[in-house]
Amino acid sequence: MSKKLQGNGLFESSRMMLFEHRDALIARQQQPHPASYTSRRGLDEQHREEIAARLGAALSHGSPIRLTVADYPDNRIIEGIITRYDAAGRRIRLNDEHWVRLENIIDMEE
Template sequence: MSTKLEGNGLWESSRMMLPEHKGSIIQKDQEQKRRERIELDEQELNYINDTLIQSLRHSKPVSIKMYHSFEELVIIGVVERLDRQIGRFKVDGEWFILGDIERVTID
């Protein structure tokens, strides 16, 4: 008889992949690449706040590392507006969420 029926030969000899299997494999790969949101302590939050205010008042460029679930996102520019009530800030004409900030450094 053929060796296809021994062990895992039938599955290995098959060159066809169902769309459900392909979708499942892609989804598992994406889940493994997912980043976790980091928890910031009070001292780090104060530093972020002070740095954003310094950029706003003195037009100093800053690098802001933002949370994104699948990639590393860094915003570089000068803070134009800071809206604490809504929890957002503006850099280069775009609004971003304050709660997504992971780290801020002055350039």
């Protein structure tokens, strides 16, 4: 049996990466995380539960809200009324225009 067919089969000898791909991978690993990434990860569980409760109240009452949403490279503010709630996708829809994932919400004002 040839050495090429041992171990991982035919693909054992074909593991390679182009220089351009390697350089792009190294450059991506050296980039700092965006501010929005670190700010949304820094939320404690109590703050997340408070936002979820306030979102539920705004949905049931149809009241307008103002969300601060983590977005690359900066945070953005979206205002409107919650028109849909997707529990499976863990997201809400504002003004039938914007889908917002719940884990990206940093703050909420009513």
